[in-house]
Amino acid sequence: MNLQSLFRPKTMAVVGISKKNPLSPGRIIFIKNYFEMQVEVFGIHPEGGEVEGVNLFTKIEELPKVPDVLVIAVPAKATLDYVEQCADYKIPGCIIISGGFAEIGGEGVKRQQKLIQIATDNDIAILGPNCIGVYSPPLLDTIFMPTERITRPPKGSVALISQSGGVLVDQFFHKFNQIKIGVSTAVSIGNRAVVDETMLLDYFSKRDEETRNIAFYLEAFKPSKSRDFLQLARKSEDDIIVYFGGLSDKGKKATQSHTASLSGNEKILQAALKQNLITQPFTELELLTDLKLLDVLSRKKKPFDPNTVNNGNVAILSISGGHGVICADLLKNYGLRAVDFTQEEQQEMRELVNPVAKSISTFGNPIDLTGSAKDEDLEAIITYLSNIKRVECIIVLILPYTPSISFQIGRRIANTVTISKKPVVCFIPYIPKYGAITEALELSNIPVFHSIEEAVQGVSMLKQKTRIFNAKRSQS
Amino acid sequence: MNLQSLFRPKTMAVVGISKKNPLSPGRIIFIKNYFEMQVEVFGIHPEGGEVEGVNLFTKIEELPKVPDVLVIAVPAKATLDYVEQCADYKIPGCIIISGGFAEIGGEGVKRQQKLIQIATDNDIAILGPNCIGVYSPPLLDTIFMPTERITRPPKGSVALISQSGGVLVDQFFHKFNQIKIGVSTAVSIGNRAVVDETMLLDYFSKRDEETRNIAFYLEAFKPSKSRDFLQLARKSEDDIIVYFGGLSDKGKKATQSHTASLSGNEKILQAALKQNLITQPFTELELLTDLKLLDVLSRKKKPFDPNTVNNGNVAILSISGGHGVICADLLKNYGLRAVDFTQEEQQEMRELVNPVAKSISTFGNPIDLTGSAKDEDLEAIITYLSNIKRVECIIVLILPYTPSISFQIGRRIANTVTISKKPVVCFIPYIPKYGAITEALELSNIPVFHSIEEAVQGVSMLKQKTRIFNAKRSQS
Numbered sequence: 005m006n007l008q009s010l011f012r013p014k015t016m017a018v019v020g021i022s023k024k025n026p027l028s029p030g031r032i033i034f035i036k037n038y039f040e041m042q043v044e045v046f047g048i049h050p051e052g053g054e055v056e057g058v059n060l061f062t063k064i065e066e067l068p069k070v071p072d073v074l075v076i077a078v079p080a081k082a083t084l085d086y087v088e089q090c091a092d093y094k095i096p097g098c099i100i101i102s103g104g105f106a107e108i109g110g111e112g113v114k115r116q117q118k119l120i121q122i123a124t125d126n127d128i129a130i131l132g133p134n135c136i137g138v139y140s141p142p143l144l145d146t147i148f149m150p151t152e153r154i155t156r157p158p159k160g161s162v163a164l165i166s167q168s169g170g171v172l173v174d175q176f177f178h179k180f181n182q183i184k185i186g187v188s189t190a191v192s193i194g195n196r197a198v199v200d201e202t203m204l205l206d207y208f209s210k211r212d213e214e215t216r217n218i219a220f221y222l223e224a225f226k227p228s229k230s231r232d233f234l235q236l237a238r239k240s241e242d243d244i245i246v247y248f249g250g251l252s253d254k255g256k257k258a259t260q261s262h263t264a265s266l267s268g269n270e271k272i273l274q275a276a277l278k279q280n281l282i283t284q285p286f287t288e289l290e291l292l293t294d295l296k297l298l299d300v301l302s303r304k305k306k307p308f309d310p311n312t313v314n315n316g317n318v319a320i321l322s323i324s325g326g327h328g329v330i331c332a333d334l335l336k337n338y339g340l341r342a343v344d345f346t347q348e349e350q351q352e353m354r355e356l357v358n359p360v361a362k363s364i365s366t367f368g369n370p371i372d373l374t375g376s377a378k379d380e381d382l383e384a385i386i387t388y389l390s391n392i393k394r395v396e397c398i399i400v401l402i403l404p405y406t407p408s409i410s411f412q413i414g415r416r417i418a419n420t421v422t423i424s425k426k427p428v429v430c431f432i433p434y435i436p437k438y439g440a441i442t443e444a445l446e447l448s449n450i451p452v453f454h455s456i457e458e459a460v461q462g463v464s465m466l467k468q469k470t471r472i473f474n475a476k477r478s479q480s
Numbered sequence: 481m482n483l484q485s486l487f488r489p490k491t492m493a494v495v496g497i498s499k500k501n502p503l504s505p506g507r508i509i510f511i512k513n514y515f516e517m518q519v520e521v522f523g524i525h526p527e528g529g530e531v532e533g534v535n536l537f538t539k540i541e542e543l544p545k546v547p548d549v550l551v552i553a554v555p556a557k558a559t560l561d562y563v564e565q566c567a568d569y570k571i572p573g574c575i576i577i578s579g580g581f582a583e584i585g586g587e588g589v590k591r592q593q594k595l596i597q598i599a600t601d602n603d604i605a606i607l608g609p610n611c612i613g614v615y616s617p618p619l620l621d622t623i624f625m626p627t628e629r630i631t632r633p634p635k636g637s638v639a640l641i642s643q644s645g646g647v648l649v650d651q652f653f654h655k656f657n658q659i660k661i662g663v664s665t666a667v668s669i670g671n672r673a674v675v676d677e678t679m680l681l682d683y684f685s686k687r688d689e690e691t692r693n694i695a696f697y698l699e700a701f702k703p704s705k706s707r708d709f710l711q712l713a714r715k716s717e718d719d720i721i722v723y724f725g726g727l728s729d730k731g732k733k734a735t736q737s738h739t740a741s742l743s744g745n746e747k748i749l750q751a752a753l754k755q756n757l758i759t760q761p762f763t764e765l766e767l768l769t770d771l772k773l774l775d776v777l778s779r780k781k782k783p784f785d786p787n788t789v790n791n792g793n794v795a796i797l798s799i800s801g802g803h804g805v806i807c808a809d810l811l812k813n814y815g816l817r818a819v820d821f822t823q824e825e826q827q828e829m830r831e832l833v834n835p836v837a838k839s840i841s842t843f844g845n846p847i848d849l850t851g852s853a854k855d856e857d858l859e860a861i862i863t864y865l866s867n868i869k870r871v872e873c874i875i876v877l878i879l880p881y882t883p884s885i886s887f888q889i890g891r892r893i894a895n896t897v898t899i900s901k902k903p904v905v906c907f908i909p910y911i912p913k914y915g916a917i918t919e920a921l922e923l924s925n926i927p928v929f930h931s932i933e934e935a936v937q938g939v940s941m942l943k944q945k946t947r948i949f950n951a952k953r954s955q956s
Contacts, residue, residue: 027883103840153881155911170800170851174879175932178909223805249802252809288806288933324646326725329699330764333728364579375646403650405629407503433654435631456651457764 005129007199007207009097011140011189013072017046017064019086020077020101023055029101029148030077031055033137036145043144046071064089073097075137075146080104083133084118091126098123099146100132106195107134116197123198135194136169139177139187147192149173160186161216161302162295163208165201167193167223168249175288176221183454184446185295188214200226202233209240216302217243219295223250234280241476243298243469245283247291248273281472283465293461296451297429298469303449307418308427311473313396313466316340319389320370322401323377323409328370331399331431331456338464342369343395356384375406379413383420390424397427397463401456404438414444421450427466431459481605483675483683485573487616487665489548493522493540493571495562496553496578499531505577505624506553507531509613512621519620522547540565549573551613551622556580559609560594567602574599575622576608582671583610592673599674611670612645615653615663623668625649636662637692637778638771639684641677643669643699647725652697655768659930660922661775664690676702678709685716692778693719695771699726710756717952719774719945721759723767724749757948759941769937772927773905774945779925783894784903787949789872789942792816795865796846798877799853799885804846807875807907807932814940818845819871832860851882855889859896866900873903873939877932880914890920897926903942907935 016037020030035056037045046067049060061067064074074095076086083102090098105116116133123130131138137146141159154173157180164180166172169192180187189212191204201220208215218240225233237244251270277284285291301310318340322328332342345353350367357365360376373381382400389395404413414432421428430445432438434454445452453459492513496506513521514534522543525536537543540550550571552562559578566574581592592609599606607614613622617635623645630649633656640656642648645668656663665688667680677696684691694716701709713720727746753760761767777786794816798804808818821829826843833841837852849857858876865871880889890908897904906921908914910930921928929935 032883108840149881150883152913153883155913166802168800168802168805170798170879171802171806173881174800174803174909175806178911182910221802223802249805249809252812288931322646324644324650326642326644326647326697326699327650329644329725330647330651333725336728364584403646405625405649407508407626407629433650434658435654437628437631455764 006096130198390426414441418448482572606674608670866902890917894924
């Protein structure tokens with residue numbers, strides 16, 4: 005099957021465009037792609053005419069070229085006829101937005117079986133039905149929400165595949181946009197009658213140049229396909245993340261009603277994911293932290309080797325005692341530990357800082373340089389820590405509210421880390437006026453988080469990434 | 481001791497104003513209050529003259545009136561002389577920003593003992609030393625960070641008391657400002673040589689009209705004062721929240737070095753707090769959720785009685801299956817449960833929604849009205865759920881990305897809840913364009929959170945609040 009036609013089409017046609025209702029899904033998809041995206045798009049309406057000043061064709065036959073993909077947003081009963089036309093005209097891909105298939109039971113189940121039959125017989129890559137489609141910037145966007153209602157994430161390295169359309173556009177799109185996690189392609193798989201998560205893992209892992217990390221929101225694996233999925237994940241060169249919803253009893257009941265699927269035993273599932281080198285976040289925050297870190301570290305210019313955090317031994321550098329305490333408290337929850345410094349090391353660090361800070365700083369771990377610290381003190385201590393072999397990663401808590409820290413601190417830390425090559429994860433409060441500092445760090449691809457907990461999660465992710473990297477290397 | 485002089489002074493004097501360094505703490509405090517706050521402020525410098533165009537006095541004697549509070553930001557050695565002058569001139573309150581006391585050991589310990597002696601002999605309310613002071617909008621702000629470097633929370637019902645200055649201005653001020661939690665007064669207690677957390681609990685609980693909720697960041701109780709603190713908390717009519725930092729082994733070590741205090745056994749502490757009707761959040765997110773909820777529900781116009789969530793029985797209302805699943809998964813983690821609906825109730829709810837949604841919605845718990853839901857469907861179901869007695873609280877997951885939901889949805893839910901009086905907690909994504917919906921809900925004092933987890937935490941907080949309310953009522 006030609007999955008590329010779904011995600012990297014040159015031409016696209018849309019059926020199900022209402023002339024009366026500007027908010028009908030088909031019309032939103034058509035108009036949005038026509039005015040906002042790069043794909044060449046054709047609208048089809050049996051009567052022809054126009055919507056919003058754009059001409060419509062009356063049927064597929066009339067189109068100037070055979071499109072790579074047909075988006076179907078007509079009522080369920082009319083869908084199969086269009087799928088058959090895909091076969092007739094050799095359209096390789098088809099995205100079915102329409103609901104009214106297996107999820108409603110009865111006749112819907114039969115309709116879905118027929119759909120699978122046509123797809124299989126004619127080798128058509130069908131996404132859906134009952135899905136919200138594909139977002140593949142800057143090419144196409146079949147998410148049928150009005151542009152003014154949603155936010156869209158930037159371009160990046162993460163292929164994002166979701167069994168829930170709502171979770172995709174809200175939990176992912178909004179937050180990806182807010183904390184700037186970039187996607188290569190985002191896919192809503194709906195009922196996954198034909199194209200399922202395993203095929204997509206295969207495709208994005210082996211055949212999509214832009215993808216480096218593949219993230220899934222699933223409520224259950226497609227029956228009989230979990231084994232293939234796990235094997236593919238284990239062998240993939242990309243980082244694979246699977247976030248499962250519906251693992252609690254109530255959650256399970258809910259997923260049964262809205263996706264007609266069963267999730268397996270939680271513990272077995274957890275073990276299987278771990279064994280097959282898949283990262284499983286347990287909270288949404290963990291998922292976002294993972295993806296933020298992976299996306300930043302997938303860029304070409306790497307400030308450090310992310311696969312060197314074998315044991316999770318951390319140094320914490322702060323200019324506020326309380327922040328250091330909160331950070332130290334969190335390490336244990338994430339399987340990390342603070343390195344102990346010898347008296348000699350502590351004395352050596354003390355000699356590196358300005359006279360005022362020198363007399364009041366503490367060099368245990370967390371290191372607290374106090375509100376008297378200057379930019380160069382942070383630089384000097386980061387460089388010193390980078391040379392201690394048992395320090396695998398440094399968490400720098402940047403608090404640019406004291407006047408002795410300048411707004412060049414981001415650039416200066418970035419320069420220091422780029423030279424020292426030691427993994428560094430930064431925390432900086434999420435405030436617009438600190439944006440310049442965050443930007444300077446992110447330009448050098450140094451991971452920046454906006455809560456202490458996320459910074460700690462980020463380091464635990466580096467540890468996990470190192471484990472998976474080593475396991476994959478030893479098996480190959 | 482006259483604590484009011486520290487938090488509600490009419491006049492204030494500042495010593496330690498540098499003429500050379502515009503970023504010296506004393507000068508920042510003087511200039512900030514002079515230009516930005518309501519308190520009448522006098523600057524003192526032995527040479528007189530002016531800074532930034534504002535005249536300075538040469539000594540306390542020269543001031544036109546005896547100030548209510550003296551802010552001391554001179555080097556440690558010079559502090560005691562000024563404290564003695566407070567005694568001489570009957571200045572009732574004193575805020576000592578300067579470090580160089582017990583926290584540095586040796587002579588610092590002796591200096592602090594002398595300070596306590598003078599304060600006790602002369603009944604002076606001394607805050608600090610080694611603190612960053614008081615923020616009491618719109619009256620005074622002795623936080624010595626430049627205004628352009630920090631953010632400040634709005635005015636509200638929460639008295640905020642922190643043992644760490646850094647945590648106060650970063651973790652609290654920034655986040656309070658971001659999610660709009662209002663403070664009555666924020667206090668950094670530093671070494672708490674004289675004024676300590678127990679005295680502040682007493683003061684804010686009994687003598688401050690503006691405070692309804694009292695939140696603490698502590699790394700340990702002041703030795704020998706924990707018993708008083710707990711007893712006062714138990715009897716207080718306000719909600720008391722204590723967030724402890726430094727409970728892990730590494731955290732403990734760190735707090736010893738930066739505050740010279742010991743935290744007790746974690747389990748004993750936890751039990752003591754619970755028994756004395758104090759809320760103890762275990763993560764920063766939980767703390768913020770608690771305070772947001774308490775601040776909103778402290779306002780005069782209450783949309784519902786917050787003390788009715790006895791068992792934590794919840795109904796989840798969503799228009800996205802995946803969101804409902806994630807929410808249901810989270811309930812268990814927070815000691816809550818989803819109410820089961822009878823077949824009859826489910827059928828009755830189905831009859832209430834529009835024909836398209838009717839055919840595809842599911843009315844288990846979570847209720848999923850699907851992307852076809854309209855504003856009036858949400859109103860109808862909220863009203864229906866409000867009449868089911870065993871539903872103690874409704875979580876409404878508002879996802880205004882579907883075109884069939886209008887931007888009036890906030891106002892409409894607010895109206896419905898104001899009539900039905902059932903506790904409701906809303907989730908809405910944190911996106912500027914949804915601000916109008918959030919505003920409409922918050923104007924009616926309905927709690928709104930920006931992640932599903934926070935909404936669930938919010939309900940668990942209502943359950944906790946109900947428990948504490950009932951216990952306090954039965955003891956009085």
